[in-house]
Amino acid sequence: MPRKLRIMFATATTLGLCIIIFQLRLILYDRTRLSSSDDDIPVVLWWTPFGNNNLVKTCGNAKCYFTHNRAFENNIRLKSILFYGSNLHIHDLPNWRSSSVSWGLLHEESPRNNPILIHEKTLNLFNYSSTFSRFSDVPLTLLDLFSLKDLIGKSYYVSTKEKSALIHAKNYAPVLYIQSDCDTASDRDRYVLELMKYIRIDSYGTCINNARLEDRFKNNYFDILNNREFLSFVAKYKFTIAFENAICNDYITEKLWRPLIVGSVPIYYGSPSFKDWLPNNKSAISILDFTSPKALSDFLHKLVKNDSAYEEYLAHKLNKREYRVTNSALLRALERRSMTLPYEFGNYMEEFECFICEQIQNNCESKIRKVTRKQYDCPLPRDPITGGISKRNWWIDQWNIEKCGAKLLAHYITNNISINTKHFNEQKMNMYDNNEC
Numbered sequence: 095m096p097r098k099l100r101i102m103f104a105t106a107t108t109l110g111l112c113i114i115i116f117q118l119r120l121i122l123y124d125r126t127r128l129s130s131s132d133d134d135i136p137v138v139l140w141w142t143p144f145g146n147n148n149l150v151k152t153c154g155n156a157k158c159y160f161t162h163n164r165a166f167e168n169n170i171r172l173k174s175i176l177f178y179g180s181n182l183h184i185h186d187l188p189n190w191r192s193s194s195v196s197w198g199l200l201h202e203e204s205p206r207n208n209p210i211l212i213h214e215k216t217l218n219l220f221n222y223s224s225t226f227s228r229f230s231d232v233p234l235t236l237l238d239l240f241s242l243k244d245l246i247g248k249s250y251y252v253s254t255k256e257k258s259a260l261i262h263a264k265n266y267a268p269v270l271y272i273q274s275d276c277d278t279a280s281d282r283d284r285y286v287l288e289l290m291k292y293i294r295i296d297s298y299g300t301c302i303n304n305a306r307l308e309d310r311f312k313n314n315y316f317d318i319l320n321n322r323e324f325l326s327f328v329a330k331y332k333f334t335i336a337f338e339n340a341i342c343n344d345y346i347t348e349k350l351w352r353p354l355i356v357g358s359v360p361i362y363y364g365s366p367s368f369k370d371w372l373p374n375n376k377s378a379i380s381i382l383d384f385t386s387p388k389a390l391s392d393f394l395h396k397l398v399k400n401d402s403a404y405e406e407y408l409a410h411k412l413n414k415r416e417y418r419v420t421n422s423a424l425l426r427a428l429e430r431r432s433m434t435l436p437y438e439f440g441n442y443m444e445e446f447e448c449f450i451c452e453q454i455q456n457n458c459e460s461k462i463r464k465v466t467r468k469q470y471d472c473p474l475p476r477d478p479i480t481g482g483i484s485k486r487n488w489w490i491d492q493w494n495i496e497k498c499g500a501k502l503l504a505h506y507i508t509n510n511i512s513i514n515t516k517h518f519n520e521q522k523m524n525m526y527d528n529n530e531c
């Protein structure tokens with residue numbers, strides 16, 4: 095019952111060109127196995143197990159068989175191979191790339207998990223994508239924001255007066271930081287350390303720790319991050335540092351949404367275009383709007399002292415209900431998604447599966463599709479304070495080495511050469527050392 099009804103894209107062709115018309119359509123899942131009578135049903139193979147397995151699914155007018163079974167690799171009905179980005183490894187790829195079998199990439203994670211995937215040459219190997227980018231075929235930009243109700247609701251909300259009282263009477267810092275992944279491409283801790291010189295920050299995670307988390311939050315760090323008591327605790331802070339582990343366009347995680355939901359103002363560093371998704375123009379503070387951590391701290395001190403200036407950042411909680419979110423693009427995106435019922439974590443690959451299935455059905459052969467950097471746009475990491483390329487950030491070497499990896503991988507795959515990992519890695523390092531990428 096739960097996932098039976100969904101609304102999906104249907105595509106249509108017009109004037110010989112493949113023009114995709116997005117059309118919402120109710121579909122019914124057909125959870126059946128493939129039988130001998132299904133000879134004409136196209137096969138979609140999850141190379142890295144992630145989506146549905148051994149299931150015939152109906153998507154609009156199309157029907158496809160989804161499987162994890164690699165025995166289908168050479169099956170004549172195989173039309174598409176799908177990969178889950180974090181589990182894609184060069185030593186475990188299909189034997190060869192047939193031009194009649196499309197490749198799809200689902201990758202909602204940041205490049206931290208698989209840096210070869212940020213490079214144009216790797217991305218070009220795929221025809222379709224579902225990534226955090228708004229430009230991907232099935233965008234997952236708002237994956238971590240469950241609903242509009244969360245955003246405007248006040249179940250965790252702590253008034254500005256109370257927050258001020260906690261600062262004065264209970265020695266709370268105005269700013270909260272809680273992070274346990276301290277070695278990141280974005281080098282976020284470097285910025286936090288500098289900011290700390292000018293404004294008090296309570297840091298409860300293992301990174302730059304200076305405060306002790308209450309015992310009730312001690313177990314299962316990752317579980318507590320979304321539990322009600324913990325959210326109520328975050329809500330007591332005027333500001334929460336929300337720095338992503340990597341800087342990519344549209345890579346926005348719960349780090350931004352969590353403080354917005356509880357009513358603590360996020361101090362954000364991450365997707366350069368993140369403001370496009372904020373409930374209102376002033377819902378978060380971007381570190382990029384300040385020339386230095388010191389300049390940012392001056393601004394924060396002003397807001398700490400001036401309640402009405404501070405509350406301008408909480409319009410999504412404080413305005414009249416109908417004016418809480420003025421960003422119509424955000425409203426549209428959430429509304430569209432609320433129709434792909436029911437939204438729950440883990441089923442976001444369903445829509446991509448149907449997208450792929452409909453592409454197969456519509457057989458848009460007149461138009462060759464290719465994924466590009468636009469659909470997974472993570473530039474070389476920069477120093478969060480100077481904006482320069484910092485030599486001490488080892489992620490930069492990683493980025494550059496994998497650029498060679500991407501070039502090599504594309505060469506192997508387009509020339510139908512099977513990969514020997516040891517040899518591949520040696521060649522990659524050679525290319526890197528000789529500056530060939």
Ligand SMILES: *[C@@H]1O[C@H](CO)[C@@H](O)[C@H](O)[C@H]1NC(C)=O
Pocket residue numbers: 400401402403
């Ligand atoms: C506080 O902020 C408001 C609105 O941002 C501004 O009009 C006012 O002058 C500020 N008050 C002080 C004392 O700075």
Ligand SMILES: *[C@@H]1O[C@H](CO)[C@@H](O)[C@H](O)[C@H]1NC(C)=O
Pocket residue numbers: 373374375420421422
């Ligand atoms: C934000 O401000 C800009 C101009 O400063 C305006 O064009 C835009 O519509 C505003 N967006 C929202 C969501 O209010």
Ligand SMILES: *[C@@H]1O[C@H](CO)[C@@H](O)[C@H](O)[C@H]1NC(C)=O
Pocket residue numbers: 192193194195196197218219220221458459461462463464
């Ligand atoms: C997918 O990409 C491959 C390799 O670039 C290409 O040969 C093929 O025509 C593409 N298929 C589609 C459906 O775009």
Ligand SMILES: *[C@@H]1O[C@H](CO)[C@@H](O)[C@H](O)[C@H]1NC(C)=O
Pocket residue numbers: 189190510
């Ligand atoms: C690629 O190599 C495989 C064997 O590894 C072979 O079966 C296949 O026909 C080759 N494809 C092309 C397009 O050369």
